[in-house]
Amino acid sequence: MTAARSARYRSPRHRQSIVRAQHFGLYLFLFTAALFFSIPLLIMISTSLKTAAEVRAGSVFALPVEPGFAAWTRAWGEACIGRTCEGISAGLWNSVIILIPSTVLSVGLAALNGYALSLWNVPRAGAILAALLLGAFIPYQVMIYPLVRMASTVGIYGSLPGIVAVHVIFGIPVLTLIFCNFYKGLPPELIKAARVDGAGFFRIFRRIVLPMSGNIIIVALILSVTGVWNDYLLSLIFAGRDNLPMTVQLASLVGTRIGVPEYNVNMAATLITALPPLLLYLLSGKYFVRGVTAGAIKG
Incomplete structure (x- = not known):
């Protein structure tokens, strides 16, 4: 049996x-x-589709009786932030003009740093990388006051170059580590053969290294874009009144205490602000996984 x-x-x-x-x-x-x-996200979406009367009368878990996008329209172009009633749409362009140069400079400089520190005979490369990583692990709140003084001395405090420079400074250390780890996995014979043929530092980087870095560049772009887009504190301090991004305007909108709080408008504004990085992850998720598995976080 x-x-x-x-x-x-x-x-x-x-x-x-x-x-x-x-x-x-x-x-x-x-x-x-x-x-x-996903419960918080579902509650936000449900609340944003309700009217103000439904929000005040019903439970937070109740579904909208007559769903509509009136709160989204108001959050985008009609909600009052301070004395201006233009919604959070005014901060979209500011977010874009901060995002593009910050991302391009951070990823470009980090790729060069990672290439030089891993595939080139740079004196004291380990010490340089350690110094960069030290900056990555120090809380940036500790460095805000010195950066404010430095930016004021140079004359870029409260301006677009000022906030871009701050994002680049805080973005380079982690991105350099990512590129450095990835480039250490490339065959060193390729670099040696190119140097024997007479190719220089930038020519090897442009013709050999960059074409092999597609996946890791996507990883770096995703990390940089989400970090810059979602930033609040640095933009509030260094961007200036004329360059405030959507995240700062969102905080001002949600923190407004004049009149009856419009929770449906606040939820809609939050979803609109979070939509670009969410779409980025959805559209490039498989490339992000490829880059990570190709060596983005090994070691």
């Missing part, structure tokens, strides 16, 4: 049933976890 039962347990059909049960349990756990972590 025992031998027959053991044989049945070892049969292919029984093993397949065990595998199916394990897969079902795994998918059930993943679905439950995803649903649990």
